[in-house]
Amino acid sequence: MKPEEARVRAGELRRQIEYHDYCYYVLDDPVIEDAEYDQLYRSLVELESAFPELVTPDSPTQRVGGRPREGLPTVNHRSPMLSLANAFEESDLRDFDRRVRAALPGETVEYVVELKFDGVAVSLTYENGRFIRGATRGDGETGEDITPKLRTLRSVPLRLRRPAPGTLEVRGEVYMPKQDFARLNERREEAGQALFANPRNAAAGSLRQLDPAVTAARRLNLWIYSVGFTDEPAFSRHSEALAWLREAGFRVNPHIRVFSELHETLDYVNDWREPRFSLPYVIDGMVLKVDRLDQQERLGATLKSPRWAVAFKFPAEQAETAVEDIIIRVGRTGVLTPTAVFNPVRLAGTTVSRAALHNEDLIREKDIRIGDRVIIHKAGDIIPEVIRSLPEKRSGREKAFEMPGDCPDCGTRVLRPDGEVGVYCPNLACPARLRESLLHFVSRGAMDINGLGPAVIQQLLDRRLVADPADLYVLTPADLIGLERVGPKSAENLLSAIEKSKGNSLARLIVALGIRHVGERAAQLLAERFGSLDGIMAAGREELEAVPDIGPKIAESVVAFFARKQNHCVVDKLATAGVNTLEEKRTAPKTGPFTGKSFVLTGTLERFTRQEAGELIENLGGRVVSNVSRQTDYVVVGRNPGGKYEKAAKLGITILSEPEFTELLEGSKL
Numbered sequence: 001m002k003p004e005e006a007r008v009r010a011g012e013l014r015r016q017i018e019y020h021d022y023c024y025y026v027l028d029d030p031v032i033e034d035a036e037y038d039q040l041y042r043s044l045v046e047l048e049s050a051f052p053e054l055v056t057p058d059s060p061t062q063r064v065g066g067r068p069r070e071g072l073p074t075v076n077h078r079s080p081m082l083s084l085a086n087a088f089e090e091s092d093l094r095d096f097d098r099r100v101r102a103a104l105p106g107e108t109v110e111y112v113v114e115l116k117f118d119g120v121a122v123s124l125t126y127e128n129g130r131f132i133r134g135a136t137r138g139d140g141e142t143g144e145d146i147t148p149k150l151r152t153l154r155s156v157p158l159r160l161r162r163p164a165p166g167t168l169e170v171r172g173e174v175y176m177p178k179q180d181f182a183r184l185n186e187r188r189e190e191a192g193q194a195l196f197a198n199p200r201n202a203a204a205g206s207l208r209q210l211d212p213a214v215t216a217a218r219r220l221n222l223w224i225y226s227v228g229f230t231d232e233p234a235f236s237r238h239s240e241a242l243a244w245l246r247e248a249g250f251r252v253n254p255h256i257r258v259f260s261e262l263h264e265t266l267d268y269v270n271d272w273r274e275p276r277f278s279l280p281y282v283i284d285g286m287v288l289k290v291d292r293l294d295q296q297e298r299l300g301a302t303l304k305s306p307r308w309a310v311a312f313k314f315p316a317e318q319a320e321t322a323v324e325d326i327i328i329r330v331g332r333t334g335v336l337t338p339t340a341v342f343n344p345v346r347l348a349g350t351t352v353s354r355a356a357l358h359n360e361d362l363i364r365e366k367d368i369r370i371g372d373r374v375i376i377h378k379a380g381d382i383i384p385e386v387i388r389s390l391p392e393k394r395s396g397r398e399k400a401f402e403m404p405g406d407c408p409d410c411g412t413r414v415l416r417p418d419g420e421v422g423v424y425c426p427n428l429a430c431p432a433r434l435r436e437s438l439l440h441f442v443s444r445g446a447m448d449i450n451g452l453g454p455a456v457i458q459q460l461l462d463r464r465l466v467a468d469p470a471d472l473y474v475l476t477p478a479d480l481i482g483l484e485r486v487g488p489k490s491a492e493n494l495l496s497a498i499e500k501s502k503g504n505s506l507a508r509l510i511v512a513l514g515i516r517h518v519g520e521r522a523a524q525l526l527a528e529r530f531g532s533l534d535g536i537m538a539a540g541r542e543e544l545e546a547v548p549d550i551g552p553k554i555a556e557s558v559v560a561f562f563a564r565k566q567n568h569c570v571v572d573k574l575a576t577a578g579v580n581t582l583e584e585k586r587t588a589p590k591t592g593p594f595t596g597k598s599f600v601l602t603g604t605l606e607r608f609t610r611q612e613a614g615e616l617i618e619n620l621g622g623r624v625v626s627n628v629s630r631q632t633d634y635v636v637v638g639r640n641p642g643g644k645y646e647k648a649a650k651l652g653i654t655i656l657s658e659p660e661f662t663e664l665l666e667g668s669k670l
Contacts, residue, residue: 001047001050003051003053006047006050006051006054007051007054009047010044010047010048010051010054013040013043013044013047014044014059014060016040017037017040017041017044017060018060020032020037020040038086038088038313041060041061042086042088044059044060044061045061048061061304073144073145074135074138074142074143074144074145075123075133075135075142075143075144075145076141076142077123077135077137077140077141077142077143077169077228078125078167078169078228078229079169079228079229080140080141081121081123081137081138081140081143081171081228082140082301082304082305082306083137083140083304083305084287084305084306084309084310084311085304085305085309085310085311086310086311086312086313087310087311087312087313088312088313088315090266090270092310092312093262093265093266093269093288093310093312094262094266096288096310097109097262097265099307100290100299100307100308103298103299103307104295104298104299107295108260109260109290109292109295110258110259110260110290110291110292111258111259111260111262111265111288111289111290111291112238112239112242112256112257112258112288112289112290112291113256113257113258113259113265113268113269113286113287113288113289114225114253114255114256114286114287114289115253115255115272115276115279115283115286115287116283116284116285116286116287116311116312116313117173117175117223117225117253117281117282117283118175118198118199118200118282118283118284119173119174119175119176119199119200119203119223119281119282120136120137120173120174120175120200120203120204120207121136121137121171121172121173122134122135122136122137122143122146122150122171122172122173122174122207122222123135123137123143123169123170123171123172123228124150124156124169124170124171124172124224125167125168125169126160126164126167126168126169126170127166127167128164128165128166129159129160129162129163129164129165129168130158130159130160131150131151131156131157131158131159132147133145133147134146134147134149134150134151134156135147136207140304144208146207146208148212149206149207149208149209149212149215150174150207150222151212152212152215152216152220153174153220153221153222155221155222155251156222157248157249157250159249160248160249161247161248161249162244162247162248162249164230164248165231165232166230166231166232167229167230167231168227168229168230168231169227169228169229169230170224170226170227170228170245170250171224171225171226171227171228172222172223172224172225172226172250172251173222173223173225174203174207174220174221174222175199175200175203175220175221175222175223175281175282176199176200176202176203176206176218176219176220176221177199177219177221177280177281178199178280178281178282178382179280179382180218180219181196181198181199181202181382181383182382182383184196184202184218185202185383187519195358197379198282198379199281199282200282202218203218203220206218206220207220214521217520221251221281222251223251223252223253224245224250224251224252225242225252225253225287226238226241226242227241227245233293235293236292236293236294237291237292237293238289238290238291238292238293238296239256239258239291241293242256255272258291265288268286269286269288269312272286272314273314274349276314277317277348277349277350278349284313284314285311285312285313285314286311286312286314287309287310287311287312288309288310288312289308289309290308290309295308296308316377317347317348317377317378318347318375318376318377318387319345319346319347319375319376319377320345320373320374320375320376320390321342321343321344321345321373321374321376322342322343322371322372322373322374323340323341323342323368323369323370323371323372323373323374323386324341324342324343324370324371325340325341325370326338326339326340326341326357326363326368326370326401327339327341328403328404328408329356329432330407330408330409330425330430330432330433331433331436332433332436332437332439332440332514333424333433333514333516334407334424334425334426334427334430334433334516335422335423335424335516336403336404336407336408336414336422336423336424336425337356337357337358337359338356338357338358338359338360338363338401338403339354339355339356339357340354340355340356340357340368340374340386341353341354342354342355342374342376345376347376347377347378347384348377348378348382352376352378352384354384355376355383355384355385355386356383356384356385357386358421358422359421359422359423360401360402360403360421360423361421362421363401366386366388366389367389367391368386368389368401369389369394369398369399369400369401370398370399370400370401371394371395371397371398371399372389372390372391372393372394372398373389373390373393373394374386374387374388374389374390375387375388375390403423407425407427407430407432408432409425409430409431409432409433410425410427410429410430410431410432412425412426412427412430414426417556419553424516426560426564427566429467429468429566431461434461434467434468435457435458435461437469437514438452438457438460438461438466438469438472439454439457440512440514441469441472441512441513441514442457442472442512445511445520446508446511446512447501447504447508447509447512448501448504448508449472449494449497449498449501450493450497451490451493451494451497452472452494452497452498455484455485456483456486456494459483459484460475460479460483463482463483465479468569468570468573469512469513469570469574470570470573470574470577470579471573472498473498473502473573473574473577473578473579474577475494475495475498477491477492477495480494480495501579502577502578502579502580503580504579504580505527505580505583506527506532506533506580506581506582506583507520507523507524507526507527507583508523509533509574509579509580509581510523510526510527510533510536511523513561513567513570513571515557515558515561516557516561517553517554517557518554518557518558521549522549522550522554525547525548525549525550526544526547526550526558527583528583529547530583531582531583532581532582532583533571533575533581533582534581536558536562537562537568537571539558539559540559541555541556541559542629542631544558544559545625545627546598546623546625548614548618548623548624548625551627552627591621592619592620592621592622593620593621594617594620594621594622595621595622596621596622597621597622597623597633597634598622598623598624598625598631598632598633598634599617599622599623599624599625599632599633599634599635599636600624600625600627600628600632600634600635600636600644600648601613601614601624601636601638602635602636602637602638602641602642602644602645603637603638603639603640603641603642603645604638604639604640605636605638605658606638606639606658607658607662613636613661616665620665627644628644628647628648628651628653629651630651630653632648632651632653633653633654634653634654634655634656634661634664635648635653635654635655635656636656636658636661637655637656637657637658638658
């Protein structure tokens with residue numbers, strides 16, 4: 001390649017990588033696979049190696065990671081959180097070993113080999129053994145302060161089990177287990193929300209939630225893999241530090257080994273190529289680190305990576321197969337999910353034969369047709385996914401897929417709400433919906449009826465003993481004793497659990513009804529604001545949107561749900577059966593100087609979080625709404641306000657800067 005061609009190509013690669021870095025680090029929404037990104041990055045590294053004059057200070061190859069997201073508090077790391085250089089072939093590891101030994105002539109070198117977790121790198125700081133701060137890696141020098149979110153992780157010790165005087169900073173990886181990732185995406189798909197691309201993406205999004213309660217509900221976990229800084233260095237080897245961390249109460253992975261021979265090191269790396277798929281969490285490679293800390297110090301680091309460690313990345317697991325058919329599955333909320341059925345193929349440790357295609361728009365975007373040859377992989381090593389079709393292999397007999405206009409199970413005309421990609425069957429009594437709806441209704445997060453599992457539910461449906469969730473409350477001992485594997489004692493326990501569930505909170509009942517887009521948080525907000533199921537059913541769209549954090553999509557879904565006569569009938573039957581429909585802890589709205597006034601908060605505030613500002617407004621009698629309308633009294637504007645500011649200006653609504661808002665608050669408290 002000529003120098004001018006290399007310069008143009010390098011510029012093109014940098015622009016692509018910077019765009020994908022922005023999607024990945026800032027938006028938490030990657031648009032290409034890791035393997036594709038690695039290839040772009042590797043191409044740029046090779047180009048800059050061949051033409052060193054092309055290396056610039058702002059090249060992606062000279063950075064550690066993504067910049068901290070704007071608007072979040074930042075933390076300066078006591079020592080840089082460097083990223084690791086990547087190796088893709090065994091020869092790369094041999095080259096790494098040669099460089100290490102050349103820099104340490106005549107010395108014995110031992111390597112610690114660890115699993116390379118596919119999660120979010122974090123640092124945890126302890127003062128005198130107590131957890132005080134947690135942060136993301138960010139750009140290596142400065143990260144985002146996520147202390148409240150990390151406190152929700154049970155695997156983060158708040159106080160150490162071993163004495164640790166002074167300051168201690170440890171590094172680790174926050175991750176989402178595979179099964180929890182799969183369940184989270186299932187819930188998001190049912191609610192019509194965007195899916196997370198992989199467990200790492202889900203973990204990153206969870207740590208950046210404004211509400212720590214959302215983070216806590218995501219079931220994240222943590223592995224600690226090194227000491228980043230300590231006032232009193234007490235270790236001579238990395239392996240010693242790991243042993244101490246484990247004794248101090250940190251969660252250190254058990255699959256760590258120390259080797260003195262390179263061939264043993266390489267064997268251990270290769271031994272994990274297949275077994276990695278059986279782990280409950282995702283790893284995408286192995287990490288080699290020089291064990292002796294004095295040798296690490298002498299080897300040093302580049303601006304980006306330590307010279308004493310390297311990350312070996314396993315190749316992405318993909319397979320080619322043929323799409324035999326695209327079928328429709330109807331979920332509990334009525335969402336119609338197209339599913340590709342293909343020739344069985346071995347992938348990431350198991351045999352797979354189908355993959356959800358999610359919606360018609362995605363099928364058209366990827367141009368997937370019945371009969372196509374396609375490339376598939378497992379997102380997060382667990383969820384089969386079609387990456388792309390292979391149009392160059394088409395024979396001409398392939399057929400384009402069209403979403404049915406009627407529900408394939410009950411014949412009801414399907415709906416596609418404005419602005420949504422999914423279509424759904426609105427019939428609550430749809431046979432396909434009913435089984436999933438009942439399983440959701442009795443689940444732990446809803447009415448929590450222990451003993452009503454899939455087998456019992458299916459038998460109740462087969463014998464036509466239930467036609468909706470309310471029918472569960474009129475079951476008799478005779479109905480249950482006749483079921484397979486249900487004796488008198490089991491029937492008694494089931495009826496007792498059903499009876500007990502009548503006393504559940506209103507929020508649990510709202511969750512159990514399975515209203516689209518309404519999860520636990522929204523259900524609790526609705527219960528607290530309206531106080532009864534009757535109050536929620538009677539509320540109009542504007543009243544619902546006036547509830548903090550209840551946006552137009554949720555409000556529209558609630559109104560549409562209760563507008564259907566059959567859903568009203570189910571609610572009436574539940575109330576008649578004695579199921580609680582009241583919020584016991586309802587408190588009267590506060591009154592004060594802001595009574596009757598509505599506020600919209602937009603942009604990033606310096607002095608308050610959105611939640612804190614909302615509570616201050618409500619304590620003075622006001623209410624916080626999600627959207628700007630002519631009925632809005634004030635719009636409070638922070639940094640980067642976006643479209644709500646522009647709409648308020650057009651409508652002539654009073655716009656308050658944060659200092660003006662603070663002044664209004666202080667004046668109202670006098």
